[in-house]
Amino acid sequence: MEWLERNMPKLVLAPSFVAILIFVYGFIGWTAWVSLTRSRLMPRYEIDGFGQYARLFASPRWDVAMNNLFIFGGLFIAISMLIGLMLAIFLDQKIRAEGVLRTIYLYPMALSLIVTGTAWKWILNPGLGIQEMVRGWGFQNFSFDWLIRPEMAIYTIVIAAVWQASGFVMALFLAGLRSVDTEIIRAAQVDGIPTRRIYTAIIIPTMAPIFLSAFIVLAHLAIKAFDLVIALTNGGPGYATDLPATYMYAMAFSRGDLGQAAASAMIMMMVIFAIVVPYLYSELRPRREN
């Protein structure tokens, strides 16, 4: 009985620990293994070396996918944070109907990315959406055809993704703003410091951890972005809006090229590690000092 009491936490945690060990780390290892073989339709287990990675980096399509990831990821994170912060600051001005506005801003997050993608596909379609509408108002030379221009199509994905995520970022920042010690703000107000200065010099710097959390959430949303691309452009025109995730899907499921898919998955994972490891480091270090 005493033994049971002492070991209860371990017993309760054991199943999920084993599950994570197998289904996360085990399969990461399996993917790494497959990425070093010449697997095509089915996994083969003879190690062959880094040929799949050489093929991957020789592929122009993978180049496009990686460039798109940096364009999309960078813009999506920066713009979402900027808009989210602005919305949060506006809502923080003790306005009426704040609850209603907050719900409206948050609402896009409740939608599936597939719905977002499909809706924006219609809005951005030059023959149906914004372009046609503005032309209908009499501006015949108005042109907004990013969706069908290969060099611009990736930005339409940024637009849709920002629309979806900035409300959520706003909610995070609003919570952050409300948690700042009101005493300090009062003191600053008494000293006659202008509101703009209060935000830039006091409130925003104290919210640094929230920025970091928002960044981590947005970064992993960007890297795993898949359904939005499928719904909005399906990787097109051509393969101009391919992201690593859609590339991996194409290789694994339509091309019967498991080795390529595994290699691209490993690279994606390394990109995520490059972001998450510094975060974990910064999160875990202070605790050790205590």
Place this chain on the structure above:
Amino acid sequence: MYMKSVLAASTALMLAGPVAAEPTAEVLHWWTSGGEAKSVAVLQDQFKAEGGTWTDMPVAGGAGDAAMTALRARVLSGNAPTAVQLKGPAIQEWYEETGLADISDVAEENDWAAALPDQIAQHMKCEGQWCAAPVNVHRVNWIWGNKQILDDNGIEMPTTWDEFNAAAEKLQQAGITPLAHGGQNWQDATVFETIVLAQGPDFYRKALIDLDPEALTSDTMKAVFDELRTLRGYVDDNFSGRDWNLATAMVMNGEAAFQIMGDWAKGEFLAAGKQPGVDFVCWPTPGQGFLYNVDSFAFFNVDGEDRQQGQKLLAKLIMGPEFQKTFNLNKGSIPARTDVALDEFDECAKQSSKDMTEDAQDGSLLPSYAHGMALRGAQAGAVTDVVTNFFNSDMSSEDAVQQLADAVAASQM
């Protein structure tokens, strides 16, 4: 005591005998849309009428991607379905991975070799043994045209791409979109391969079947890309993301004059109540030749007498003249058997069948690369990537042939 157990054992054997021989089949396919589902139901009914038990395993979506994922999971877990919708070199690819069941006795008993064109029979064999059965032949290199528009503008059937271009320009001046096209990469590939075919069957074979680097970077291939660029100019601006059947609808509704597409487009016309020769025309693309896309079922290695019986029965029924006729009337394609009477088929199907028989003689009956009949997945994908990137950018033909050769070489590493 001894007698009793012998009696029991022999009774059990007698009971087990007929039960075990009852054919069962689990059939994995992705024919889930209206006309397709109806076509499979025909096979299902025949199978049941012969006393078999049919377990349907339809996996919708992704042009078979989802079904192939399901297949992979089943094979990895050691429980392959009885029959799977597979086609082209994918049959041989699977044969090399897992082995496939040998159905040669059924094929020889029913003399499939005599009923099928040689080229198509080759796709159904794995190292000399029969391992798959074909259900239909789609012709890929068709031009579909709106009869009304063509008559109004006095356009005759083009026999070269130059004539096609001239007709398209005439239409463009009349304010009509000449070519309906969609934004799926296999549609770009379909148009591309019909232009390659126009350079002659030998060139097609060298370029898209043998992947000969010399042919891929030749001036002829540059000319192919030039023509593809010209055709791109005949497509409306709003094509990206459009599905093929919406492009067909544009021809149907008179918004565009032509579409270059396989004969599944005919299914759309017929479903809308249009008549060949009255509302729409079907012309083979310029140049001589026949690009085929053959749907087939491959048979995996399965245990159990009942399932093996099921495979044999299924193979026999699939190649049965009755099924070939009913199925293809539903699906819009033509029977793979050359000896099926075509009285009930429309004019386009009759011409398709006639051309298939003729082109089989002179070597211009060729597998479609765009529809997975000529190349394995990785190679076909590499070619399609270059073609679709060319179609959707302002890449030069010189760059395109170089990229094509590089991509093909990389895919073979």
